[in-house]
Structures are given as C-alpha cells and as structure tokens.
Amino acid sequence: MIRSEILRDIAPILNPHLVVCNIGLPSQELHMIDDNERNFYMLGTMGLSSSIGFGLAMAQDKTVISIDGDGSVLTNLGTLPTIANNVADNFILLIIDNGSYGSTGDQPTYAGKKTKLENVATACGCENVVVCQDVDTGKTLQAAIDSKKMTIIVSKCDSGNIKLPVITMDPVVIRDRFMKAVAS
Amino acid sequence: MSISKKIVDDFVANDVSFITTVPCKQLAGVIEEVDARPEIHHVPSNKEDEGMGLCAGAFMGGKRPAIIMQNTAIGVTLNTLATLTQFYRMPLPMLISYRGELREPVACQVEMAVHTKALLNQFLIPTYHFHKESDADELDAILKYTFMANKPVAILTDASFWGGYGDQ
Numbered sequence: 001m002i003r004s005e006i007l008r009d010i011a012p013i014l015n016p017h018l019v020v021c022n023i024g025l026p027s028q029e030l031h032m033i034d035d036n037e038r039n040f041y042m043l044g045t046m047g048l049s050s051s052i053g054f055g056l057a058m059a060q061d062k063t064v065i066s067i068d069g070d071g072s073v074l075t076n077l078g079t080l081p082t083i084a085n086n087v088a089d090n091f092i093l094l095i096i097d098n099g100s101y102g103s104t105g106d107q108p109t110y111a112g113k114k115t116k117l118e119n120v121a122t123a124c125g126c127e128n129v130v131v132c133q134d135v136d137t138g139k140t141l142q143a144a145i146d147s148k149k150m151t152i153i154v155s156k157c158d159s160g161n162i163k164l165p166v167i168t169m170d171p172v173v174i175r176d177r178f179m180k181a182v183a184s
Numbered sequence: 185m186s187i188s189k190k191i192v193d194d195f196v197a198n199d200v201s202f203i204t205t206v207p208c209k210q211l212a213g214v215i216e217e218v219d220a221r222p223e224i225h226h227v228p229s230n231k232e233d234e235g236m237g238l239c240a241g242a243f244m245g246g247k248r249p250a251i252i253m254q255n256t257a258i259g260v261t262l263n264t265l266a267t268l269t270q271f272y273r274m275p276l277p278m279l280i281s282y283r284g285e286l287r288e289p290v291a292c293q294v295e296m297a298v299h300t301k302a303l304l305n306q307f308l309i310p311t312y313h314f315h316k317e318s319d320a321d322e323l324d325a326i327l328k329y330t331f332m333a334n335k336p337v338a339i340l341t342d343a344s345f346w347g348g349y350g351d352q
Binding site for chain 1: 202225227229231233234238240241242243244245247249264266267268271272273274
C-alpha cells in the first residue's frame with residue numbers, strides 16, 4: 001500500500017479525532033479523502049506536525065493524532081525526547097514510513113536505509129512504540145486510541161504518490177475552524 | 185521583587201499558561217521562575233522551531249503560549265515564523281536574550297546580534313528592546329498587544345538589562 005491508500009483505509013478511524021497532518025501530499029490526500037473541521041492541514045513548515053500535535057495534546061484533553069512521514073520526523077528528530085519526557089496520553093504520533101520524501105519526488109530517506117525510527121523513538125524514551133505493516137495501520141491506530149496511552153506508530157508502506165491539487169483553503173480558515181472543533 | 189519574578193508575574197497576569205524554553209545563561213532566572221509556577225505548563229524544547237510548533241499546538245488547544253530563547257536562534261526559526269505563526273495568524277510572545285550586545289564577552293555572539301533586528305524587521309515582527317530594568321514596565325502592555333494582534337512579537341533583553349554576565 002502507498003500512503004494515500006493507508007489514509008483512505010484509516011479515514012473513518014481518524015474522523016472523530018483531532019488530526020494534525022503533515023505538509024504536502026499527506027495533507028492534500030487527507031483533504032481529498034475526508035475534509036472536515038477536525039483536520040489541521042499544514043501548508044508549510046516541514047517537520048513540525050509532531051510538535052504541533054503534541055502541543056495541542058498537552059493543552060487540552062481530546063485525542064490528537066499527528067500524521068507524520070519518515071522524512072519529516074528526520075527533519076525534527078529533536079522533538080522525540082520532548083515527547084518522551086512530557087507524556088500526554090491523548091497523543092498518538094502516526095509515522096507513515098515509506099522510506100522516501102514523497103512530496104518532493106520520492107528521494108530516499110535514511111529511514112529507508114539503516115536508520116530505524118522505531119529504535120530512535122525508543123532510545124529517546126518513548127514507551128509505547130509500535131511497528132506495523134501498511135495493511136494493519138487501521139487496527140493498530142484503533143488499539144492505540146483505545147489504550148489511552150501515548151503511542152508512537154511506525155507504519156511501513158510502499159513509496160508512491162497520486163496526483164492531486166494543492167489545498168487552496170486560507171490558512172486562517174483552516175486554523176479557525178479547527179480551533180472551533182477543538183473547543184466544541 | 186526580582187526582575188525574573190516580575191516578568192513571570194506579567195505572563196501569568198496575561199493568562200500565558202504554556203511556555204517553552206531553550207536554555208540561556210541570562211534567562212536562567214526566568215526559566216527557573218517559569219518552572220516553579222503552578223499556573224504555567226513549562227515544556228523545555230530542544231530547538232526553537234520545535235518550540236514554536238509546540239506553541240502553535242498549545243494555542244489551538246486554548247492556551248496562551250510563549251517562547252523563551254536566545255537571539256542566536258532567530259535564523260533557525262524564520263521559516264516557522266513565516267509559514268506557521270504568521271501564515272496562520274497566531275500570537276507568540278518571544279522573550280529573547282539579546283546576546284552579542286554591549287558587555288558581551290564572546291565574539292561569535294556578535295555575529296548574530298548584528299543581524300537580529302534586521303531579520304526581525306524584515307519579517308515585520310514587532311520588536312521591543314529592554315536595555316534598562318525599567319523597560320520591563322512595558323511587558324504587560326506588550327503581552328496584551330501580542331494577543332490583540334495575533335502576531336509573533338519579539339522582546340529583546342540585552343546584557344545591560346540583566347546586569348551583565350557576572351564572572352565569566
């Protein structure tokens with residue numbers, strides 16, 4: 001499975017929850033599959049999906065799922081110790097690990113070579129780190145939500161993209177409707 | 185009252201309840217005070233752009249955030265300031281130690297100090313410079329301005345403001 005197939009597969013599981021979605025194709029794909037006010041689309045700022053979602057989780061009680069990529073996590077590895085040392089049990093970091101920088105043309109990442117993000121997360125002190133295959137992402141995510149324990153999921157999948165347009169929604173509109181959903 | 189306590193009192197009075205910090209010798213007293221206050225959720229960051237991401241999330245979660253950092257980090261936060269904090273119109277008070285100004289003992293600090301105000305100006309970030317202790321009397325108004333305007337706002341605090349570097 002490629003990332004867009006995983007997102008289509010898990011969209012019903014994501015739907016009731018607050019989702020912070022990574023820059024580029026992941027946000028475009030989620031926007032196409034199930035646009036709703038509980039989705040926060042990143043239009044820039046590669047690497048910060050994990051940090052934004054984690055800040056949101058620490059600030060309120062609803063479940064927050066940050067959808068990140070292996071390349072973006074590598075960009076902001078320093079946030080994993082922050083996450084590990086300030087546990088928020090309403091936070092799930094879902095790393096869709098296709099071993100490539102999808103939005104920029106599928107250049108390989110080091111996560112697709114020797115570097116194992118699950119080992120990095122564990123070494124940083126994260127306590128519930130789960131590795132799954134693409135087809136099992138939905139049930140792994142649902143189990144993490146049900147556990148009410150902060151969980152890092154590394155979902156291994158194939159590299160590849162579908163063609164779709166950029167998100168043209170104004171960022172302030174994305175942010176405002178998201179904040180209303182958070183507060184509701 | 186110590187200046188660190190006064191600064192944190194102003195944060196608390198303005199309902200700032202989530203603060204992320206990256207260490208600095210000059211800001212050590214403020215960071216210690218932030219950590220001691222039950223009204224504030226203090227989360228140290230490993231890098232300032234990460235901290236701005238945490239602040240963006242905390243803001244969307246209903247908290248008023250702030251970041252405490254050194255001016256040497258302005259360079260690594262520019263993309264985040266432009267594409268996250270400013271693009272989505274979020275407020276962010278940035279209490280910044282202004283290294284590389286008068287009384288600075290480390291030459292390398294000057295290299296970012298000479299760019300600090302120019303970069304903040306280029307990014308249209310309202311900037312206040314605390315040089316004397318009484319300059320901090322404006323902090324309350326600056327915080328109110330920040331959350332009124334929904335913008336990042338920089339508060340540069342130099343060595344003279346903090347009383348020098350001590351024995352170094």
